[in-house]
Amino acid sequence: MEAIGSRRWAIAEGYIPGQSHGPEPAMTSHETACLLNASDQDARVEITIYLSDREPAGPYRVTVPARRTMHLRFNDLEDPEPVPRDTEYASVIEADVPIVVQHTRLDSRQAENALLSTIAYAQG
Amino acid sequence: MEAIGSRRWAIAEGYIPGQSHGPEPAMTSHETACLLNASDQDARVEITIYLSDREPAGPYRVTVPARRTMHLRFNDLEDPEPVPRDTEYASVIEADVPIVVQHTRLDSRQAENALLSTIAYAQG
Amino acid sequence: MEAIGSRRWAIAEGYIPGQSHGPEPAMTSHETACLLNASDQDARVEITIYLSDREPAGPYRVTVPARRTMHLRFNDLEDPEPVPRDTEYASVIEADVPIVVQHTRLDSRQAENALLSTIAYAQG
Amino acid sequence: MEAIGSRRWAIAEGYIPGQSHGPEPAMTSHETACLLNASDQDARVEITIYLSDREPAGPYRVTVPARRTMHLRFNDLEDPEPVPRDTEYASVIEADVPIVVQHTRLDSRQAENALLSTIAYAQG
Numbered sequence: 271m272e273a274i275g276s277r278r279w280a281i282a283e284g285y286i287p288g289q290s291h292g293p294e295p296a297m298t299s300h301e302t303a304c305l306l307n308a309s310d311q312d313a314r315v316e317i318t319i320y321l322s323d324r325e326p327a328g329p330y331r332v333t334v335p336a337r338r339t340m341h342l343r344f345n346d347l348e349d350p351e352p353v354p355r356d357t358e359y360a361s362v363i364e365a366d367v368p369i370v371v372q373h374t375r376l377d378s379r380q381a382e383n384a385l386l387s388t389i390a391y392a393q394g
Numbered sequence: 395m396e397a398i399g400s401r402r403w404a405i406a407e408g409y410i411p412g413q414s415h416g417p418e419p420a421m422t423s424h425e426t427a428c429l430l431n432a433s434d435q436d437a438r439v440e441i442t443i444y445l446s447d448r449e450p451a452g453p454y455r456v457t458v459p460a461r462r463t464m465h466l467r468f469n470d471l472e473d474p475e476p477v478p479r480d481t482e483y484a485s486v487i488e489a490d491v492p493i494v495v496q497h498t499r500l501d502s503r504q505a506e507n508a509l510l511s512t513i514a515y516a517q518g
Numbered sequence: 519m520e521a522i523g524s525r526r527w528a529i530a531e532g533y534i535p536g537q538s539h540g541p542e543p544a545m546t547s548h549e550t551a552c553l554l555n556a557s558d559q560d561a562r563v564e565i566t567i568y569l570s571d572r573e574p575a576g577p578y579r580v581t582v583p584a585r586r587t588m589h590l591r592f593n594d595l596e597d598p599e600p601v602p603r604d605t606e607y608a609s610v611i612e613a614d615v616p617i618v619v620q621h622t623r624l625d626s627r628q629a630e631n632a633l634l635s636t637i638a639y640a641q642g
Numbered sequence: 643m644e645a646i647g648s649r650r651w652a653i654a655e656g657y658i659p660g661q662s663h664g665p666e667p668a669m670t671s672h673e674t675a676c677l678l679n680a681s682d683q684d685a686r687v688e689i690t691i692y693l694s695d696r697e698p699a700g701p702y703r704v705t706v707p708a709r710r711t712m713h714l715r716f717n718d719l720e721d722p723e724p725v726p727r728d729t730e731y732a733s734v735i736e737a738d739v740p741i742v743v744q745h746t747r748l749d750s751r752q753a754e755n756a757l758l759s760t761i762a763y764a765q766g
Contacts, residue, residue: 274404274486274517280646282676282711282744283759304406306444306484320678320711339406339444339484360678360711360742362646370484370515372406375757385499386759387407387510388636391742393646398528398610398641428530430568430608463530463568463608494608494639496530509623511531511634512760522652522734522765552654554692554732587654587692587732618732618763620654633747635655635758 273309275368276392283373283388284319284359286345299376301344303363303390306370307334313365317342319353320360327351334369363390397433399492400516405485407497407512408443410469412479423500425468427487427514430494431458437489441466443477444484451475458493487514521557523616524640529609531621531636532567534593536603547624549592551611551638554618555582561613565590567601568608575599582617611638645681647740648764655745655760656691656731658717671748673716675735675762678742679706685737689714691725692732699723706741735762 287299307313313336316329330347334340344353344361353359363371371390411423431437437460440453454471458464468477468485477483487495495514535547555561561584564577578595582588592601592609601607611619619638659671679685685708688701702719706712716725716733725731735743743762 274402275515278646280678280680280742282678282742282761283674283713283746284676284711285713302407304408304482304484306404306406306486308404308442308444308486318680320680320709322711322713326709337444337450339408339446339482341407341409341446341482358676358711358713360676360680362678362680370404370406372512372515373759374407374510375759385510386746386757387497387499388512388744388760389406389515391647391744391761391764392515398526399639426531428532428606428608430528430530430610432528432566432568432610461568461574463532463570463606465531465533465570465606494528494530496636496639498531498634509634511621511623512636513530513639516639522650523763550655552656552730552732554652554654554734556652556690556692556732556734585692585698587656587694587730589655589657589694589730618652618654620760620763622655622758633758635745635747636760637654637763640763 273368275306275308275370277365277368278393279363279371279390280361281373281390282360284344284361286353286355288355302374303342303344303361304372304374305334305340305342307336307338307367309367310336311367312336313367313369315363315365315369318362322358397492399430399494401489401492402517403487403495403514405497405514408468408483408485410477410479426498427466427468427485428496428498429458429464429466431460431462431491433491434460435491436460437491437493439487439489439493442486446482521616523554523556523618525613525616526641527611527619527638529621529638532592532607532609534601534603550622551590551592551609552620552622553582553588553590555584555586555615557615558584559615560584561615561617563611563613563617566610570606645740647678647680647742649737649740650765651735651743651762653733653745653762656716656733658725658727660727674746675714675716675733676744676746677706677712677714679708679710679739681739682708683739684708685739685741687735687737687741690734694730
């Protein structure tokens with residue numbers, strides 16, 4: 271299939287709640303970038319994390335294989351440094367083939383979980 | 395009315411919770427692609443499901459009649475195979491006339507339901 | 519201010535829950551099209567409602583004055599006919615000057631309310 | 643990094659609930675414009691608030707430093723006037739360098755919080 275998407279995306283909202291309720295890991299508060307690579311080539315993806323009070327962190331590197339999706343939890347990013355909890359951030363996601371990016375959060379700080387999701391911003 | 399929309403859409407986030415609370419079917423956890431065909435021709439729609447660990451499933455085929463909307467539950471897709479529960483997926487939706495696609499989930503795993511929705515990604 | 523927006527929008531998701539919990543009218547389950555007219559001319563707006571099993575309803579007509587916002591509840595549309603409850607629909611929103619449209623739902627069928635929102639689809 | 647984003651954004655939905663449940667300030671009902679400035683120049687940002695029944699308020703002015711994000715709570719805007727609570731509004735956000743804008747609300751009027759988020763509308 272011909273590739274769908276863009277090589278450059280941004281998510282201006284980012285926040286990993288430090289607390290959770292409910293069974294792990296499905297109900298752990300988390301922040302996800304859902305990445306779809308519908309192309310026939312593996313996508314090498316670089317993520318840069320922007321913060322409010324210091325220089326950006328990253329890049330974090332992942333590979334999304336051809337014709338696969340990856341639901342990447344920011345909680346799991348460890349290299350070069352973990353993404354801080356209870357801290358506002360934003361992200362820019364760049365790939366060497368077109369991909370599609372959607373942003374989702376499960377917030378389980380209270381007894382009942384809340385959800386948000388939005389397509390990310392695609393450049394060009 | 396002149397058609398509004400695009401022939402190619404992607405939803406990078408997909409996840410059908412395996413559990414629900416509340417009366418069926420309204421409160422069953424579900425994942426929906428809302429399809430609007432505002433054109434004067436029936437839209438033949440093909441949906442391909444991308445997974446994280448194997449080749450894509452589908453295509454699933456539906457027809458959205460002219461000047462109609464269809465709120466398609468991924469839960470209901472059965473042919474060529476059901477969409478797996480508690481599994482991350484993504485989808486590409488292609489039509490032979492312009493349509494509009496919006497993605498919505500009702501998550502009723504806990505006692506109180508949570509909702510998310512976003513316009514899908516339109517190619518071109 | 520120079521106008522921002524588009525003259526043609528679509529919302530593929532639409533559903534007014536027939537039940538509510540909590541104080542009226544803030545906590546009544548409702549579906550809203552938030553319309554922003556940042557231009558210096560009044561915007562004449564026409565809304566067409568698409569259904570799954572019959573021809574479209576409408577057009578419904580509202581005017582959003584220059585430099586004003588209107589948060590239009592689909593619940594309140596009465597002429598030419600009310601929007602049915604517990605029924606899936608979609609909408610196309612057309613204006614004679616550029617406007618911006620965002621879609622929001624408050625679902626209070628259960629004790630705790632759930633929210634969703636997304637920017638609508640802009641044609642061109 | 644080359645700048646990503648647009649100089650002109652709109653959020654058609656705005657509403658700051660007047661009541662909250664839960665620990666302050668994380669669980670205070672709030673409305674946020676998440677601003678990402680991935681460029682190498684500080685972004686001077688002007689926000690205009692549109693209302694339903696009077697002329698717009700503002701502009702409110704903030705600066706987002708180069709390579710930084712700012713999660714701006716509309717609750718905190720005070721100059722030239724506070725944003726009214728329990729009142730429908732909309733906003734236009736303009737910057738002198740490209741930025742990315744996402745809109746998020748935490749509604750804690752009831753015991754369990756609800757969330758919504760969407761990418762804002764980018765002009766051109």
